Amino acid sequence: MLDIVIQAREANIVPGFAVRRILPYQLRRMVGPFIFMDHAGPVNISSKEVPDLDVLPHPHIGLSTVSYLLSGNVTHRDGLGIEQVIKPGEVNWMTAGKGISHSERFEDPAMLADGALELMQTWVALPERDEEANPSFMNYKAEELPVFTEKGIWMRLIAGEAYGLSSKVQTSSPLFYVHVVLDKNTRFGLPVGHSERGVYVVKGKVEVNGVSYARGQLLVFSVGVDPVITAKEASTLMMLGGEHLGKRHIWWNFVSSRKERIEQAKEDWKQGRIILPPNDNHEFIPLPEDQYRPGTEPPPNTLS
Template structure:
């Protein structure tokens, strides 16, 4: 059985960059520790317009951001002094903890010539004991991530554990995060051992319990049931979940178990107390002032 089906909504995160926003959703804020999910692209950019995709320096607290690309590349710069170009199949895992800033720039000449960009970004909430840890950043290459293949099935375990595989990506709570490609007609079961589980359809379509679902939908499964996912065509899934961490508050790019910590982060950013990336400090995203937005709903430009 399905607990809920979430339809992706359009959200604009930069001047020329609209994404499909999946989480948070009014009726389902989180799946396991995952509290935010955006699907960007696929985009084919004309020459000279790629810079309109840039996400300027902005802050985070209380979460880990996870960037994963299907195509294209992105340059990450953060307040730890790290500059990292992420390419398809790699994972950028940035833990904000008590506070970090970063930017995401699109600078590849191939993209300037009309190349394609497609990526998934998620935020993973931190356990309360880790919310004020020092920030950190790690990049993991494709060869560091477990891959499993079988007839009609290919999957890469990005983080956590599932199907007997375990990833070396450093996490703070029990979870799983998978990139799965299924050929037409393949029956695929959910990972066991996790209380909350979801599958986002990136491409293609899938049948569950006699109903067909298509790209742009996140299927969140009822606890304790194990239905089969049947690929109706070649289908790409991002499967995610884990153990629930308890209530979290989210405002703009800030996540915390405490409302007062969110207010502190807002004031810190407004007053310039959160350091900008040393290699990208000439501009930044100002603190939004929209007071009409419902509590717990991030503004449209919220991105990791």
């Protein structure tokens, strides 16, 4: 029934700011087109630490970054000149394509107190035909996204198609991404019609086939299996998956179907050929390749 259970690992985005990293995982690199997944927060720090948490401008190629907040706010700035404060329930969907840089800043000190920041960050690999597309950015408001409610169930379809709903978020391949809140003892099924499916436990505890799973675990299910998920306590889940795109290489913040394209991206960033955000161009994250042995992958210095 279960292909694998992935336990989130702690990863430092910047000193003092650790997140739960779920994907990629050594034994399971992707779920559908999703190749990266981080869960940050709830963050509870003093306001004097805020400047140290900012994620400086950094590059991406060959993917779409997907930012979704459960609480708090983050300011996004990118090489297209876009500045967008994302709020809970909204989606920031940035397609890197042939290359883009962006930053993420925490500019509301009060927001970081009392666990008021919690966000999910994923990357969606692009089909080969779109890997060199022009970069783009879209923000979708919470009221633009489909919501379904029933006794014991609240659900928002962030992207793709699931449960008979369709999101207006523009995607490049078949996928689904769903935010689900369940009351205790509520039973819930996975969406059908997708070859790869995963359920991440953000909060609470769920049971599948008599086995309990808790916060920080991603359950990846076999093709053709339709499990029933029972909330053993009030729980928040993120469901994601879709159709597999084929093998992808990932190095730092770069994703591509071709290793040589990643080598080009490294050089492009070193030589300044990926433009910094015009309204956030005084500092950036340098290429980390000199800090790692040949053939190893430095961890992403990014929330998205």
